[in-house]
Every structure is written in structure tokens, then in C-alpha cells.
Amino acid sequence: MISKSLARNLVLPTILFSLAGLLSCQKLTDVMRPFMLSEDQEVELGDQFKAQILSDTETYPPYTGSQKVTDFVDSLGQYLxxxxxxxxxxxxxxxxxxxDEQVNAFAIPGGHVFVYTGLLKNMKNASELAGVLAHEIGHITQYHGADKMVQGNALELVNTIFFNESxxxxxxxxxAGLLENMVFLxxxxxxxxxxxxxxxxxxxxxxxxxxxMKDFLxxxxxxxxxxxxIFEPMSTHPLLSDRIKKINAIISKSSDVPDDMYENEYSKIKGLI
Ligand SMILES: [Zn+2]
Incomplete structure (x- = not known):
């Protein structure tokens, strides 16, 4: 359950800004998607991956700490x-x-984002957490993981799941094979x-x-x-300094830097993680 005051904070900005002005991700190249999963297939696979991840409590121990922390992360993520x-x-x-050892977050196809307590404990404020959650949401909205599933060796496994009489x-x-290889990461x-x-x-x-996002990088x-x-360890990451440079170039083009609405709520849960 989201607390009433937090729920109120989350509703407010949707009223304040105009939908016409929403920004979208910058496409760096025309994306060729010659063979791709349907939305339904991606969601079905993603749900099965999530269930497998949650069942492996040794590798992915579930967070059982403060409900306020769980609610805050979920609320901020859902809002983004x-x-x-x-x-x-x-x-x-x-x-x-x-x-706590993993300063890490990852996203799997179908809309599921996972965040480690090691990352949460190293966040200085809500906008850093928002940046990381929004980055992971971006991997999903741009089909990065879903498209990896239908490339290379993973295609055979996807065929087994959807197209053969298996x-x-x-x-x-x-x-299990797809999950073990973490191809989608x-x-x-x-x-x-x-x-x-x-x-x-x-x-x-x-x-x-x-x-x-820049501060966290x-x-x-x-x-x-x-x-x-350390962060998304499977990824072929560019240098952090190159990412920070590109982020600065984009930020400098955006006319105004809005107020942070979540810092107050974040300061209340920071000590509870
Ligand atoms: Zn990433």
C-alpha cells in the first residue's frame, strides 16, 4: 500500500504538466528489427523469467525490510x-x-526492473534513483533485451519455447538456459x-x-x-566519462531543470533501506 501522502505527491505532477510536451528517447540509429518477438510473447517470456528469478532466492534474495522502501521504489518506478x-x-x-554487495540494477524483457539494496544504499537522493530506474525502463521501451533474445544462440531457445511442438x-x-546466459542483459x-x-x-x-543519472555515473x-x-556487469559499457559528456550535452539543451518532488519522501525512507 502506498501511503496517502505519497500517493498525493505522485498524482500531483500528472495534473501539472501538459501531455503535449512529453519528451521521448533519442534514437541513435534507425533500428532494424527484422525478426522480433510479439508484444504478447515478450510479456509471456518476461513473466516466466521473473518467476524463475524470484524462485532462486539464493542468487536473488528477496528484500523483506521496510514496506515503505518497497512502496517508494515501486511508486517512483510506476510514475516514471x-x-x-x-x-x-x-x-x-x-x-x-x-x-548489499551488488551496486546494481537490471531490466528483463516484458517490463520487469530489479534493483539491489547495494544500489539503493549508495543513492544520495531520489533523482539519482529516478535516473537509474528510468535508464532500466529505457532498456525495456527500446526493446534492447527483447531483441537480444532473437539473436544468435538464444534464437534456438526462443524457438523451442514458442514455435516448436515442445x-x-x-x-x-x-x-532456464536463457536466464542462465542472461543474454537479455x-x-x-x-x-x-x-x-x-x-x-x-x-x-x-x-x-x-x-x-x-549523471550524478550516479x-x-x-x-x-x-x-x-x-559493477553496474549491469553483462553490458558492453562505454566509458562513464563518455556517457556523462553525452548526458551533459542533452541536459544543456533542455530549457529548464524542474523541481524535485521526491526528495522529501526519499529522505524519510533513506535510513530504512
Ligand atoms: Zn544500461
């Missing part, structure tokens, strides 16, 4: 998802994994720049400072170097 117009009909979920054991095996540099541009667009649409750089393997 509601102000993006790239995939407005997709249902998103936001799940916390209890592992028995349930083969289907379960194929899903092996994002390219182009994917990362695109997800960053989504993070800025969605943060601005949500009336949250777009500086958050600057923190990672100072803590772990310019090309750390």
Missing part, C-alpha cells in the same frame, strides 16, 4: 513508467533484491547511450531533475573507475 510514451500499454514491475520439460529447460554501447537518453527524457517528463566513476564491471 507512466510518463513515458514509448510503450504506454506495457505493465511495469519494480522488485528489490536484498544484496514438451513442457524442454520449454522449462529453454527458459548483454547490451551494446549504443543501447547504453539510448537508455541514458531515455533516463533524461523520462526524468524531465516526471518533473524530476535529469542530473540524477559520476559516483560510479569516482568509486570504481571509468569502465567498472
Amino acid at each position: 513508467a507512466s510518463v513515458q510514451t514509448d510503450r504506454p500499454d506495457l505493465k511495469f514491475t519494480f522488485t528489490i533484491i536484498d544484496d 514438451d513442457s520439460a524442454s520449454i522449462t529447460g529453454a527458459i 548483454s547490451f551494446s554501447r549504443k543501447d547504453e547511450f539510448e537508455a541514458d537518453s531515455c533516463a533524461l527524457a523520462y526524468s524531465i517528463n516526471a518533473d524530476i531533475s535529469p542530473e540524477g 559520476a559516483f560510479l566513476k569516482s568509486e570504481y573507475g571509468d569502465q567498472p564491471k
Whole structure:
């Protein structure tokens, strides 16, 4: 349950801004999607991945701490998802994994975002968290993971799931194989720049400072170097300094930096994570 005051805060900005002015992600190239999963197939696969992840409590321990923290992450995520117009009909979920060692978050196809407590504890404010959540939402809205599923070796496994007369054991095996390889997390540099541009667009649409994503990347750089393997470790990440440079170029073009609406709520839950 979302507290009444938080629910009120979440409703307010939707009334204040005009839908006509919503920003979208910057497409870096024309995306060729010669063979792709249908929306229904992506959602079905995503739901099965999520169920498998939740059932593996040793690798992905569920967060059982404060409900206020769970509610805040979900509310902020749902709000960011509601102000993006790239995939407005997709249902998103936001799940916390209890592992302080992982300064990490990831998104799987079908609308599911996972955030580790290690990342939450290293966030300085709500706009940083919003930036990371919006970046993960961007990977989903731009089909980065879904398209990886139908490339290379993963295609055979996807075929087993959807297109062959497979028995349930083969289907379960194929899903486990895809999950084990985490193919849907092996994002390219182009994917990362695109997800960053989504993070800025969605943060601005949500009336949250777009500086958050940049501040978080600057923190990672100072803590772990310019090309750390810590955030989305499967990804072929560009240098953090290149990402920060591109983010600055986009932010400088946006006319006004909006007020942060979530900092007050964030300060209340920060100590509870
Ligand atoms: Zn990413």
C-alpha cells in the first residue's frame, strides 16, 4: 500500500504538466528489427523469467525490510513508467533484491526492473534513483533485451519455447538456459547511450531533475573507475566519462531543470533501506 501522502505527491505532477510536451528517447540509429518477438510473447517470456528469478532466492534474495522502501521504489518506478510514451500499454514491475554487495540494477524483457539494496544504499537522493530506474525502463521501451533474445544462440531457445511442438520439460529447460546466459542483459554501447537518453527524457517528463543519472555515473566513476564491471556487469559499457559528456550535452539543451518532488519522501525512507 502506498501511503496517502505519497500517493498525493505522485498524482500531483500528472495534473501539472501538459501531455503535449512529453519528451521521448533519442534514437541513435534507425533500428532494424527484422525478426522480433510479439508484444504478447515478450510479456509471456518476461513473466516466466521473473518467476524463475524470484524462485532462486539464493542468487536473488528477496528484500523483506521496510514496506515503505518497497512502496517508494515501486511508486517512483510506476510514475516514471507512466510518463513515458514509448510503450504506454506495457505493465511495469519494480522488485528489490536484498544484496548489499551488488551496486546494481537490471531490466528483463516484458517490463520487469530489479534493483539491489547495494544500489539503493549508495543513492544520495531520489533523482539519482529516478535516473537509474528510468535508464532500466529505457532498456525495456527500446526493446534492447527483447531483441537480444532473437539473436544468435538464444534464437534456438526462443524457438523451442514458442514455435516448436515442445514438451513442457524442454520449454522449462529453454527458459532456464536463457536466464542462465542472461543474454537479455548483454547490451551494446549504443543501447547504453539510448537508455541514458531515455533516463533524461523520462526524468524531465516526471518533473524530476535529469542530473540524477549523471550524478550516479559520476559516483560510479569516482568509486570504481571509468569502465567498472559493477553496474549491469553483462553490458558492453562505454566509458562513464563518455556517457556523462553525452548526458551533459542533452541536459544543456533542455530549457529548464524542474523541481524535485521526491526528495522529501526519499529522505524519510533513506535510513530504512
Ligand atoms: Zn544500461
